[in-house]
Amino acid sequence: MAVMNGKVVGNILSIALSLFTGSALRAEIVRLDVIADAEIDQHINWRNAAKGTAKSMRIQQYANGEQSQVLLKWDVSGIDPGAPIQSAAIELVLHEFPDITVDVYGIVAGNWDERTVTWNSWAATRKTLVRLGAYTVFGKPGAVNLFASPSLTPKLTAFVQKWVAGRQPNYGLLLKWTDPRGGGDSFSAKEHGDSPWNPPRLVLSDDRNDGVARFPVPTRPSAPFPPGQTVADTVNSPKWKRIKKTAQWRRRRIIFNNDGDDIWAPVPATPEAFLASRTSGLLESQMDTLFCCTGRTTTLWHETKVGSFLNLGAAKRFIVNEGRDCLQIQLDFCRDNGIEAFWSMRMNDVHDSYRNAPALASQKLALQLFSTYKQTHPTYLMGQPDDSQKYPIQSTRSMWSALNYTIPEVREHVFHLVQEVCQGYDLDGLELDFERSPVYFTSTLDMLPAQPEQRDSMTELVRRIRKMTQQAGVQRGRPMLVAVRVPLTVSAAEFLGLDVERWLREDLVDLLIAGGGCFPMAMPIRELVRLGHQYDVPVYPCIDNSAMYKGGFWGGGRGPDLLDLSSPEAWRGAAMNIWNSAADGVYLFNCFEPASSIWRELGDSATLANKDKIYAIDYLDRNKTLGEAKPSLWSKGFLPITLKTSAPVSIDLPVGEQIQQNNLAELTLWLHFNANTPPGHLLVHLNGKQLALGNRTQGWLGFPLQAEHIKQGDNRIEVTLDPPPTSERPSRMLDGVQLLVRYH
Structure with a gap:
């Protein structure tokens, strides 16, 4: 870090970032160790005890309502008052399994000394506090928690900016938790001294490109690797593994896959309108992670040289007028608001098959989605255009435009589609969506299982993508996670040619997304949850909105319906079953109403408790089921x-x-x-x-x-x-x- 006239003007970590345009960005991060930290404890045994020299600090509420809170203070006098701070976060190392949401307060008035402060002395201090926001602790003991969230980050950043500019006396922050259920968590203090139990840190970022912030990064810890160290050496190092495991097990109450057609349905006039249609209204919700879908496998509406760019809606206009495509706009929004962002790749979308099926796609849209790659390589497909007239949508053969993954050139092209995005955008992770649509080999069209050599070829593709994401992660200094969306059962996945257990055993994936969500009321999700946890991988079962509001859209009808299975009560029942399976969160698909109560209820069993619910068993008419849904169906329970x-x-x-x-x-x-x-x-x-x-x-x-x-x-x-x-x-x-x- 460069220091001139006592002011910090440089950075301790500079990461070179590139947009798809190729312009370089510089992300500057300053991590300041705490200069004072203290726990103050209301328990009768500790009210007058100074605990500022302890190696750990606890935030908790006792069963009788008494609390222990934490005071933190950093010296920001070395920061240039003119330096633009784009975001601020708090970094704490967890000592035990988490169960609390921490409220963060800025201390406007009220000085304290860690050597002498106690609960009673602080209670007697004249003080003014302002609530800045909240953050829910996640991970395992040793996990680095960077306190950044949509509710906390903007206010915390503004408060720290006042410290740096001298407009606000720096008395530090107070962290507390209030919940009648009791409980708490401990964090390492500056007195601990033993790695990896680092002291509390204030993380400040300044990300500039001609004065425009693009990549705020304090919520994403990095692990720079020594020059000359190989990718394999880095990803196998204890430091990298710890940071990856922390990212892998961060809290994801709700993952939202935005489906991708918000670029044209309806056509947005501005980036703000684009985000408002499905995303920005979720800032105060339980949505922690956004999966950004920007295409239909080979046809894409982010800027691409590998795939076919489709100028639908505002896709091209944003690139020309804003200098950013729809994917970059979403990533910037997530960075600005502490939201985790993945890109979602549909591994074999077949919307372009439905030229005679208005319920699934208009003929015009199906023709638009039919990429140059597919037009140039008709033998790479599983059927002919005439099949759209020959077979009804209830037939698996209606998916004639699906890519045939038996062909090596197809797998090569898909790899390069994924590689282009992973190397061109600063993603937190990548989703390989094998459930939309679940057909990879021609045998599936006849409802016959894939062969072992075909499963091996798919594993090799996933292995190659994993290696590429590792390299991209090492080059930028932080891991890029890999999620896969697969059928609900191992046998259904193997039928398609997907060897999920092997992928887990070989550490090729970091997150499991369970199922297409087409039959959400009584999903057999426990098998995949147990399998994921066996390999220390979190699992997120899917609920597809079209299975709720369209009345059994995928299954050929919902059957008799006395109670409203599109109601909030039914959503609660489906989500409560997910939480009862020991899953790690809820994955929502095709959900386009940010104001809906589901976004503020489904992500926590506590917010679902004591609310009305409907539980039900899904209805399946196998004769009327969409052909696209049949390959990954399970055999019983309908x-x-x-x-x-x-x-x-x-x-x-x-x-x-x-x-x-x-x-x-x-x-x-x-x-x-x-x-x-x-x-x-x-x-x-x-x-x-x-x-x-x-x-x-x-x-x-x-x-x-x-x-x-x-x-x-x-x-x-x-x-x-x-x-x-x-x-x-x-x-x-x-x-x-x-x-x-x-x-x-």
Whole structure:
């Protein structure tokens, strides 16, 4: 760091960044070690005890409401008052598993000395505090937490800027947590002294390109590597592994895949309007990570030389008028607001197949999406354009424009599409979306499994992409994570040619996105969650909005529907099941309403607790299911099921919470049968207990329950048909199961 006249004018870390235009940017970061830190503890044993020399500090709330808080102070007098600080963050090293959200307060007035400050002395100090925002702690012991969030970063930055400019006395910050449930976390203090237990740090960034900030980076720790060290040496070093693991396990309450058509639906007039359509309205939500989709595999609307650029909506206008494409605009927004940003690559999108299917794409759009690469290499595709007339959308052969990954040139082209983005943009990570659309080999069109050599070829492609992202990460000084979206079960993935367990075993992926979200109410997600955690990889099951609001769009209809499965109550039920599976967050797809309550509820089981919910079992008509959905379907757990005479049939209803009777207003299990079946000829058991019929409405039978009837997890429903005395015995099926949970 260069120092002139006692002022910091240089930087301790300079990272060369490049936009797709090739212009170089300089990111300057200053990390200041704390000069004073102290825990103040309200517990009766510690109220008058000075703890400023302890090696760790704890932020917590005791069960009786008493607290321990942390005071922090940094010396910013060496920073040039004229230096433009683009963002500020706090860096703390976690001592234990996290369970708290920390509130950060700027101390406007109220001095303190770490050697003497106690709870009682601080309570007696005349002081003024201003709340700057909050940050939720994540990771494992030893994880570096950089306190940056949409609510905290702007206000913290402005507060620090006042310190540096001399407009505000520097009394430091106060960190606290208030929650009636109790609990807390500890962090290393400056007295610890042993690596990796670094002292609390203030991280300031100044990112300039002709005076315009483009890459604020304090939320993204870096690990510069020594000159001459190889990529393999770096990624295998303890320091790099620790930083990668911290990034891998950061908190992602909700991951949002923006689907990518917000560049034209509707056409935005400005970058601000573009962001407002789906993204900027989520700043105060539980969305922590944005997956930016900017194309349909070979046709793209970010600036590209490898793929076919499609000038839809504002795609080209932004590049010409703003000097940034739609991907860079989204990345800049995420940097400015402390949001993690991935680019999402659809590995074999087939929207260009649907020239005769208005429900999926207009003929005009399908033709526009048909890339130059596909036009030039028709033999690389799995069918012919005439197939769009020959096969209905319920046939897997309707996906005629899918790339055939058996062909080495196809895999090579896909690699270069991914490489171009990873080397041209400063991403936090990359998503390889294998679920949109799940077809990679021609055998899938006939619903036959991929061969072992085909699985090997896909693993080699993923391995090659992993190596490329490692190299890109090392060159910029911080890891680039790799996420994959795959079918919900290992067997379904293997059927497509995706060896997910091998990818995990070889450390080729960092995040697992589970499923296409097409049947979200009763997904079999536990298998993939267990597998991911076995290899220390977080898992995020998907809910697709089109499976909710379009009434079973993928499955050929939703079947009978008494309760509204597009309602917030149904979303809560689907999300609560995800959290009960021990998953690490919720992945939302095709969700385009930033004002919806789902963004502020689904990302935490605590915000879902004691709210009304609907739990249900998904309906699947295999004859009407879209061909695009069939290859990755699992085999059981769907409605309808055919009843048997004098013999029980069963199905499991997952319920993601332990329902308590004391605040329960209503708990009703609703069942629907396809034919008029007199209730007297039905025996219904739930978890082994026979149920008594209550209400009947619109062909549905309602069974009132007590909380003790339902358990957290799978609830076995058994139905036995005792046929009425009639000469005709039509096939009867259970085709609707819905559980309503209402609280006072």
